[in-house]
Amino acid sequence: MNKIIFSLCLVLSGVSVGVAQEATNATQRLRNQGVQFQEQVVKVADKVHVAVGFSPANVSMIEGDDGLIIIDTGMSIDDGTRIMEEFRKLSDKPVKAIIFTHAHGDHTGGAAAFLGDERPQIWAHENFGSEAGPWKAGGLTFQNVRGARQAGFKLPPEQRINNGVAPARYPKRGGAVFSSGRETVPTHFLKGDRKSINVGGVEIELVAAPGETNDELFVWYPAGKVVFAGDNFYRSFPNLYAIRGTPNRSTRLWAESLGKMADTDAVALVGGHTNPIHGAVQVKQVLIDYRDAVQFIHDKTVEGINKGLTPDELVEYVRLPEELAGKEYLQPFYGHPDWGVRTTFNYYLGWFDGNPSNLFPLPPQAEAERVAKLAGGTEKLLESAREALAADDNQWAAQLADHLLSIDADDTNAKQIKADALTKLASNMVNATARNYYLTVARELRE
Structure with a gap:
């Protein structure tokens, strides 16, 4: 009887039973993705922990002999404070360094919560903030409207499920999506391809890794064999183009950056969002698959471009091989292959489609x-x-x-x-x- 009543309601509301079922399936898949960012502190190696789900972005802590290194800081001071309270259950050592994998505000906005009596070193790529630079120089503001639409900030809670790779949150500051406050600014910069540093008794390597942003870097911790990927990896097809609007992201360089991470002998992979990957074999496979997917989008798009195809034709021409499209960490919860195709065309040829x-x-x-x-x-x-x-x-x-x-x-x-x-x-x-x-x-x- 309940099924009959449900079906009748669908008919009366103008929605077919078949469509409702499809909607339920899509909605359920997105809801299921929520297990990837439930609140937890995950141990990924000896004295290395990751706070997942407390903020849209992951926050990591490496404990050294006489201090801590924090990698990314979450979206807000409130988030950062909650995370630091969890980390203090594990160590009371001072924070000696904060490392920003890139300048997006969901990774940098909580930095003030990790400051103690002794000001830590704050590391970032020398291009830190380069994504927002052209907007500011050009006087753009509408990307904030588009950013709020993409993130669902104007939707009521009952219409938001999650953001694909992160829990649904509402920012407290004005609509400046992915911009950080001025509580903390980088004091040290990665210049060139890579740099080894020793802070708090911890030896790590910072590696330039253009991808989701041009100021992206990843952190390699050789003692624990952990790679901290920033937003060049999370358990979703990567956001090769953000529909809020963004300067061009090079799919070719993104694939190269993933290749650098795959060349490590990591036994743990910490993405900018979602749960870490554990195990040397699994980490290697995930990074190779991720790299191959991005490389495929680039190479197949270029192949189609050289055939004279337009962007609209290319999104039909470029289809991920099933062995990649079927991977759980390459589902289009956040980014989408079609957008990667279009941004690759635009990166090389600009707006004119050739017609x-x-x-x-x-x-x-x-x-x-x-x-x-x-x-x-x-x-x-x-x-x-x-x-x-x-x-x-x-x-x-x-x-x-x-x-x-x-x-x-x-x-x-x-x-x-x-x-x-x-x-x-x-x-x-x-x-x-x-x-x-x-x-x-x-x-x-x-x-």
């Missing part, structure tokens, strides 16, 4: 008016959009609604159709950032 029709295309309104004429008028176009929505052809419904909104930005019917289409797309979307973006824009359209 001369797109050199000086019609403005959106002019194109939409012609499409409406072909459809038999705006009412017919609206009818087609409604039919597409009813048939669960949701991408097409959204695109038809875009034409209607190009003709009349205040068309309430078109807004509703697009909002409904985006909501249905989100229900079938396992990628957390795309899901958040769909749902946020749907809410904006309904406001």
Whole structure:
């Protein structure tokens, strides 16, 4: 009886049973990913621990003879304080050094919580903050709006599951996504490819590793055979392009950085997010698979580019081999292969797709008016959009609604159709950032 009632409710609400099941499957997969960042302090080697799930980013501690090294610091001082309380259960030694794997605020915002009476060395790559530099120099601000959409900051808690590689959190400072406060700034910098340092009786190596950012580095701790990858690794397909908008990320250099990590004899791999990987064989396999996936996206995209394919054609042409696509740590919870294809094209060739029709295309309104004429008028176009929505052809419904909104930005019917289409797309979307973006824009359209 309950199944009958449930099915009837779906029919009455205009949602098919099949679509609801798909939505449940996608939602459940994303919910299941939450086991990767449940709160815990994980021992990965002797005197090496990682705090997972207390903040969006992992925070690691290496205990030396007379002090501690902290690798990344979480998103906020509150997060950092909770983590330091956990670390103090393991050691009361002073923090001698803080190392930022890169400048994203979810890795740097908690730094002040780890400061003691003695100011520690604070290490970072010499390009620290280079991602945000062009935005600031150019006077951009809209990336904050897009960042909030990607992260789901404007969604109510019941609509947020997680962020694919991290728990859902709401930042306390203004909408500056991935920007850090000024409580702490780096005092020491990695210049060149790599540098060995000894701090607190701990010998570690800092290695330049461009990937998710150009200021990325990884930390190699040879005594414990632990590699701290920063955001060049986490248990998801990598975010080769962030839909919030970002300067170009080189898929080629990212693959090379992963190769450097794979060349170590690590027995533990600590990513910037999600649970660590344990065991020499598993670590090697994971890093090789991760590198091969990124390298494949690069090489196959270049192959398609050399065939004259456009970005839209390339995302159909480039498909990860099943032996990689099926890996649990390469599922598209955070990044997506299609976005890696597009960013690789853009990295090498820029915005022009090679089709001369797109050199000086019609403005959106002019194109939409012609499409409406072909459809038999705006009412017919609206009818087609409604039919597409009813048939669960949701991408097409959204695109038809875009034409209607190009003709009349205040068309309430078109807004509703697009909002409904985006909501249905989100229900079938396992990628957390795309899901958040769909749902946020749907809410904006309904406001």
